[in-house]
Amino acid sequence: MNEKELKDKLNGLRAEINGRRKEISQILSEVRAHQKEINSLRQLRDEGNEKCKTLSKEARQLREKRDALNRRIGELKEERRKISDKIKSLSSDIKDSKVKRDELNRSARGTDESLSSRYQRDIDALLNKDIPLDKEVKLFDGIFTLMQRLEAAKEATEFHKKVISTYEGIKGLDDAADGISNEIRSFADESEKYHLQAVEIYGRVDELRKEADEHHRSLLEKYELVNPLRDRITALRGEIEKVQEEMAPYAEEMDKIRAKREEEKKAKLAVEAKEKLKTSKRITFEDFRAIIEGEEINGPAESSA
């Protein structure tokens, strides 16, 4: 391959390299534009995720407060259930006592006071009054029935007192149950408040997460766009390397041709300088350098100096 052919070949290869470099430059410009958006999207995504993390922590704390209150409500409900069971048991006692009291009242057929008064009157008549025997016998026989009725009336009074006392006990328990119910209501309101706050925050977290996910998706889309570009740059750089490798022997050959031409030129100048020296005895510095360089190329002249 002669010098022209070599030169054409090298120029062709350089043009290829330049073409690829230009393409790389255009792609890099495109990548830089995408990269700016990527950075912005990444920042938005990371900020969103950070905000989600902070809000989730806040919501978790609210949920923990709500759960603690709900546990307390559970305990209070258990207490109220026990009181309710006790009230049921006492109500059952009252029912039983009322049944007994009513049975005794039916047996007594009179009040404790009226029967007691009648008993006093009858026993006084029986033991202190001058009354006929038939009336005495009648009173005698009746007094024990009256005693039984009076005993029944007294027992009925005792059951009645028990009923009243149990009612008072139930009232106390009702008051306690009402107090617990109020406490439960208050805790439930507070728990609901925390729950709603947590739900609201979770709603915001969902929105933020959606936004962050959206940013992430956009980011991935951007990567989808940028990655082939980067691959393309890598490929172009590889191609440039290959072209450069291909260029190397031609360039070397071209360098050799140029060096040879340069040596020939220098040798010619040295001959001309020597000739000039022979004729004019005086030479310029450039002529002198040409003689010296000519000797470096061809070796020293035999005895011309």
Place this chain on the structure above:
Amino acid sequence: MGEFLILCHTMDFTPRELAEALVEKHDRFVSEYSDEIERMQQVVMLKEKRDQLLHWVEENGGKDSYGRELEDTERELKQLSGSFTVKGQGHYKQLRESIEEHRKSRDYWLDRLGELKT
């Protein structure tokens, strides 16, 4: 009487105890009415004695032992009459009948006592 009052204020007695109390009540009425009749008879007797002594004192001028005995009788009658008034014979007749009724009643309760458990 105290025992009756105790029984009036307690219900812890048995039929037998009540029957015993009734026997005692009838004894008390018999005794009470008998006493009244006896005191009436005593007054009547003292009044008859006083009338007889008065008659004898009037006949003898009041200077013998009849006079002193009349004074004693008058004093005794006065003492007795101060706390006791003699009523009509119907009342004492009724008392005698009552005593009889109370005795019968007491006997009835004594019979019942035999039948009643403690």
